[in-house]
Amino acid sequence: MNTVTSKIRSFNRFYTAHLDILSQHYLDSDYSLTEVRILYEISENKIITAQKLTEILNLDKGYVSRILKRFLKDDLIVKVSSSEDKRAFNIKLSDLGKELLSSLNAKVDEQIDHKIDKLNFFEKENLVNSMHAVKNLLSENKPLKSDITYRHEINPGDIGYIIYLHGFIYGNESNFSNEFEKYVIKTFYNFLENYSPEYDRIWMAEYNNKIVGCVAIQHQPENEAQLRWFLLDPSFRGLGIGKKLLTDAVDFCREKKFKNVFLLTTSMQDKALEMYKLAGFELNWSKEVQEWGKVFNEERYDLKLS
Structure with missing residues (x-):
């Protein structure tokens, strides 16, 4: 196996385990990491279509559709008729969805603060810069x-x-x-x-x-x-x-x-x-x-x- 490839795979195993994202229930909620990620994207975009969600997250259309049906059943999202196409619907978070996401975001912040609490200023700076470097090197959007x-x-x-x-x-x-x-x-x-x-x-x-x-x-x-x-x-x-x-x-x-x-x-x-x-x-x-x-x-x- 290529040395670089093996090192990346090793980092992936460490990172997923370290952040505890392999659990079926993310942060002790009733939802998986993927489901919470979809809630996050809906929140960030304020209002969005199902098709746009599949494009942003590179997920199967049918898979996203099943998750959205569950969200509707749990009153986490609401459908809004599109002003451009009456046959289409946009999606936005309900008040309950906003409350859930806010709670999960607070838990994530607390989890991260706990993990980096023992790091000094220079170690925190190095961690953030390293993450920024990984993001930019693997992103199609290079520095401007x-x-x-x-x-x-x-x-x-x-x-x-x-x-x-x-x-x-x-x-x-x-x-x-x-x-x-x-x-x-x-x-x-x-x-x-x-x-x-x-x-x-x-x-x-x-x-x-x-x-x-x-x-x-x-x-x-x-x-x-x-x-x-x-x-x-x-x-x-x-x-x-x-x-x-x-x-x-x-x-x-x-x-x-x-x-x-x-x-x-x-x-x-x-x-x-x-x-x-x-x-x-x-x-x-x-x-x-x-x-x-x-x-x-x-x-x-x-x-x-x-």
Whole structure:
């Protein structure tokens, strides 16, 4: 069995057992989880058709029909004639249905609060972020540009996480050794030791309060600036994040009146090289090196600003 598949199945078994959703009667009610889920969808939509319920929940039409008949018998829902088609009916919760759902929601909240009560702030944050990641990775609706936020204030933990991202992404995509991460640590140490709020800046793109991209400008002698640590989580490529980060960095250099901005990179970073060239950077020199367990060309690109 595929390793990823087996791990997902293992998580599914843990999750269903942990939430106690295998019981025939959900939260000691007279209804199953599926039946309560249908009540929830009716409540969320205020008024809805049976056909729409089958589409939202991907359930058999006959199965949904039998559940709705039971709800009618138990006075949990009421049928309302459609204003568009007199032959069709919409469904909404009755007062009794609203009361039942409210009671079950309160029980769910209490159950979840009890399960996470022993977790500290960081563990709760990690749990929520992990669930959010699972939801987005398995959903057809991928992150949108509007979901991404940007900032340049450096918060505790930012630098360490960016170093981690460099080691993880370059280790997997470029197969760089651990020596690369050590190199990144040294460059950040230099950046922080000589940090000038006036002429140095690091921009971070975030999704769900998690850094997914970054770029920085570090001032250098003779009125030059160096563009550094341009990185983007592969899961977020194609949203224009890299372009915005790069544009903001170059605009900052123009604002601070640097005469030239340069960057050092490798011939292996194809996607980044394309963006550098589109932004106006030109190759200054290229030399073959053997470093971080690979053989490649180290390259310098410059963008003249004055």
